[in-house]
Amino acid sequence: MLTIEVEVGQQVAEGDTLVLLESMKMEIPVLAPHDGTVTDVRTAPGDVVQDGDVMVVVQG
Structure with missing residues (x-):
């Protein structure tokens, strides 16, 4: 499970959260x-994602 935190055209700074992944009841920011x-x-x-996607x- 994942949550998208950004949209196309959005300006981001290094370290901003792009996506929150959920694995084993933990949230992992990308x-x-x-x-x-x-x-x-x-x-x-x-969506379900795999390593390297x-x-x-x-x-x-």
């Missing part, structure tokens, strides 16, 4: 690796 603009969201709320693209 953080922006650098400042930039969200250019693509490749997953939807509730690209969920959000940040360019900048």
Whole structure:
């Protein structure tokens, strides 16, 4: 299970939460690796994701 915290076109700063993953009743934030603009969201709320899946693209 996951929650998307950003949308396409949104400006983010390094360390901002992009996605919240839920695993074994724990929430795990996926953080922006650098400042930039969200250019693509490749997953939807509730999707099951695997290690290595690209969920959000940040360019900048």
